[in-house]
Amino acid sequence: MALTRRAGLIALVGAVLVVLAPRPGLVFALLLGLLAVLIGVDLALAGSVRALRFQRQGETALRLGDSIEVTLLVENPGARRVRGRLRDAWAPSVRAAPREQPVDVRPGRRQRIVSRLSPLRRGDHQAVTVTVRALGPLGIAARQGSHHVPWSIRVLPPFLSRRHLPSRLARLRELDGRHPALVRGQGTEFDSLREYVVGDDVRSIDWRATARRHDVVVRTWRPERDRRVLIVLDTGRTSAGRVGVDPTSGDPTGWPRLDWSMDAALLLAALAAKAGDRVDFLAHDRTVRAWVSGASRTEMLPSVVNAMAPLEAELVEADAPAMVAAVLTRARRRCLVVLLTDLNAAALEEGLLPVLPRLSARHQVLVAAVADPRVAELAAGRDSAERVYDAAAAEKLRGERRRITALLRRHGVEVVDALPEDAAPALADAYLALKAAGRL
Amino acid sequence: MSRPTSPRIRDRWRTWRGALGLLLVIVVVAMLMVTVSTPRPGGYLDAEGTGPGGAHALAALLADQGVRVEQVRTVQEAREIATPDSLVVLTRPEYLMGEDLLDRISELPGDLLLIGPMDLVLDELAPGVSEGDYDPARSREPTCGLREAVQAGSARMGGTAYQVTGPDARCYEGSLIRYRPNGRTTTIVGSGDFMTNGRLIEDGNAALAVNLVGAHPRVTWFAPRLPQGDQPTATLEELVPDQVGWLVWSLIVAVGLIAIAQGRRLGPVVTEKLPVVVRAAETAEGRGRLYRARRARDRAGHALRAATLDRIVPRLGLTPASTPDAIVAAIAVRIGQDAGQIRHALYGPAPADDTQLVALARHLDTLERQVRDS
Known part of the structure; x- marks a missing residue:
């Protein structure tokens, strides 16, 4: 039940009558009775809400x-x-x-x-x-x-980095068979045989095929396809920290690292799918939060997006040995493991570094992290002694980040450390570079 | 597909009836206990008062002995019932002001018992008696020939002691006086303590009280609650017209209805689990504040120098493992500056104060820019 202001207004009008009336008590009693009757009648005649x-x-x-x-x-x-x-x-x-x-x-x-x-x-x-x-x-x-x-x-996830996709696809086509390379090198595989045209490198002539066909035939090469890419998203506590400016709402408190990482992961997944590689997706902190595998090329991106949607950063320390074990049981063949996490010296030294050799022995590992532009801003402060203290603290943090990056590289791990807006294209570029170098 | 979530009226009734019943029982029990146990309201020496200061016990005692005790609040009431064979007890003479009023009391037929009267009252009702010293009530001996007092023996008397010219009886050191000024027996006591419910059982209090009051078949117990004046003054309540009270009630109803109408929400408040908001830079900012709080110039300077070296050394074609001498020499050659200054900037002592720290930071910036631009 609810009343409207009309009930109160009727009581106010009644109050005026009470003042004017010779017998105010009677008028007041009548007013109360009238209100009760009106409210009762109105309630009885109102439509039933329960039956809707x-x-x-x-x-x-x-x-x-x-x-x-x-x-x-x-x-x-x-x-x-x-x-x-x-x-x-x-x-x-x-x-x-x-x-x-x-x-x-x-x-x-x-x-x-x-x-x-x-x-x-x-x-x-x-x-x-x-x-x-x-x-x-x-x-x-x-x-x-x-x-x-x-x-x-x-x-x-909004997949804002899809605006970078056309330019990266163009780069991919340069590598790809549409511009067939005649030079065999690392990262290429045999594509087809075709007739020699003037200008082709004589070193690529396939003499055995030439002998069979009575025509000069050259081999063409294309970048390797059907490689596997496993995107691993760290949903532990370090991914809860907010960096940059939220691009969807403009919120200056920033966007969680997790969301920036997802954005980068989606660009990489879209690119890898176009490049003909198989993409799997794993989200992990202490347990597996999401796992997408074996989706067809057209289905893959929607299913990864769908798996990412409900993920939230958990306020627990990520369990790196469990994550490595999960990766090793799921990826039996060699693949590119892209680990999206933060280059947090303490967390990585105690968690990932001891188990990294097991992972990098079987797979090519790429660690991608989103740097905080606020730290760079702090590091540039020179106006006052306070700013310089902040700058020193920021430099200390960046120094640790550089140290951990160097340590990872020494383990044969590729590291991408970029500011939020550049993280997705930088990861895509690193993937393209690996692909061009045939290290997948 | 959809299902109603609001409870029906009978569901609500079922939920609340237990609580409501319990509340009802509590209220009824509490009201019963209050009616039974609380002392009835009544001021000092009120014949209906059951508190320690009331006089209900005495009235009950007298009623048992066949004395009719009638309590009145105003002079008019007293005049209506007073008869020549009755006793008028004035319990609160301090409430009786104005000569007209006292005149009307003195015109009442029958005997008088005054309890602690002041001079003003004495002048009108007991001429020839005057107020003496004040002495707190305590147990006293009668030390007089008054039959009522002698029979009662010692009693808790005191209060004001009275003086009288040609006394008939002056007992308890002047706190009880009986005389007959103009054919009516007038008794004056300095304090009414001995008549109260609280004191009646002590000493000979009860006997004295019954002796003094119970000698007459009718007693007019005059116990005004408010000071009685000459001319009746209208109180504020009487001056305000009836309509105002009812207007206030109708306004309360109107405001209540509007409050209910405005306060009813359209549906429940929706709650949501919100994610934590942690700025990733908080660790850096926190560390900066710690440096600031401790004035940790050595650590700050070291961090700045290490960062500059990290950036400069690869540009010089050296490795981080190179010796300071080699690095300083390489920089000096590259930018053509004094090696001593460069060494002081990169490997010198920690800055001594904040100004030096700022200067060091700027110097390192300059050095880095020069190496980059050269």
């Missing part, structure tokens, strides 16, 4: 930063008209708009109510409740009730 039936329609997935419309169908099987206000409640960060909407359903009819959702956070979001307040014909009192109408939307 709801259905939802609309989209269930969107990229972070986009918005979708979700439709709510309100059906009134009751005998009285339901007129009033409706609120389709979602979690605050889903930003359902408008907050309240008018509803007016005659008996046996339906009404379509559309809410626009513009979520601020990645992951799965559930609809909470639908609350309807049905006013009586006098507009004094209302029946109010809630219904649970399940619906879930999945907010996917």
Whole structure:
């Protein structure tokens, strides 16, 4: 049950009458009685909220930063008209708009109510409740009730780095068979035989085929294909730290390292899929949080995006030996293991470095990390003694980062350490460089 | 597909009926206990008062002996019931002000018992008696020939001692006086303590009280609650018209209804588990604040120098393992500056104060730029 301000206004008018009346006590009693009768009648004549039936329609997935419309169908099987206000409640960060909407359903009819959702956070979001307040014909009192109408939307990572994809694909084509290389080298495999044309390198003539065909035939080479790339996302505590500026909402507190890493991972996955490599995806902190494997080339990107959507940084120290074991059991053949984590000296020295040889013995390892532009900003401070102290602290941190990078490289690990906006293209470039060098 | 989540009225009733029942029982029990056990309201020497200062016990004692005790609050009431064979007890003479009022009391038929009267009252009701010294009430002997007092023996008397010219009886060191000024027996006691519920059982208090009051078949117990004046003054409540009170009630109802209307939310508050917000740079900033707090110039200088060396050394074609001498010499050759200054900047002592630290940072920047640009 709910009242409207009209009930209070009637009482205020009654108060004026009480002042003017010769017998105020009687008028007051009459006023109370009148109010009670009006409220009772209005409640009795209001449409039933409990009997309403709801259905939802609309989209269930969107990229972070986009918005979708979700439709709510309100059906009134009751005998009285339901007129009033409706609120389709979602979690605050889903930003359902408008907050309240008018509803007016005659008996046996339906009404379509559309809410626009513009979520601020990645992951799965559930609809909470639908609350309807049905006013009586006098507009004094209302029946109010809630219904649970399940619906879930999945907010996917925005994949902002896809704008870098065309330029990297062009670079890939330069390596690829569309510009067939006549020079055999590391990282190329035999592509086809074709007739010699003037200008071809005589060293690439295949004499055996030439002898069979009565024509001069050259071999062409192309970069190797069908290699395996395993993207490992560290969802431990170091990935919770926020760096840069949130590109979807402009929030200056930054975007978690995890989201920047996902962005880079998605560009790499898209690129590798186009390059004909098989991409698997693993998210790990103390246990496996997500695992995508064996998806076909067209399915791979959507399934990785889908697996990433509900991931959140866990506030636990990542378990590097368990992660290495998970990788080793899942990747039996040699592959490129791309580990997206933070170059945190303490965490890596105690966690990853002791078990790294087991991993790098069988696989090519690439560690990619997102650097914090704020640290670079601090390191440049020279205005006052305070700024210089901050700069020294930042330099100390960067020194540790350089040291751990050098240590990793000594283990034969490739390291990509880039600022947030450059992380995705830098990782893609590192992948292309590895591919060109035939080290996959 | 959808399902209602709000409870029906009967579900709500089922949930709350236990609590409501319990509340009802508690209220009823509490009200019963309060009615039974609390002392009834009543001021000092009120014949209905059951507190320690009341006089209900005495009134009950007298009623047992067939004395009719009637309590009145105003002079009008007293005049209505007073008869020549009755005794008028004035319990609170301090509430009686104005000569007109006292005149009307003196016109009452029957005998008088005054409890602790002041001079003003004495002048009107007991001419010839005057106030003496004040001495707190305690157990005293009668030391007089008054039959009522002698029979009662020692009693808790005291308060004001009175003087009278030609006394009929002056007992308990002047705190009990009986005389007949103009054909009516007038008794004056300095303090009414001995009549109160709290003191009645001590000494001969009860006997004295019953002797003094119970000699008459009717007693008019005049116990005003408020000071009684000459002209009745209207109180503020009486001056305010009825409408105002009812207006306040209707406004309370109106404001209450508006508050209920405004306070009802459309659906429950939605909660959400929010992720932690940790700026990754917090460790660097925290370390900077620590350096600042401890004025750790040695560590700060060392960190800055190490960072500069890390960046310069590869540009010189040297390795980090090179000796300081080799590095300084290479820089000196590269930028054509004094090796001593370069060595002081890169390997010198820790800065002595903040100014030197800032200067060192700037010098290292310059050095790095020169190596890069050369």
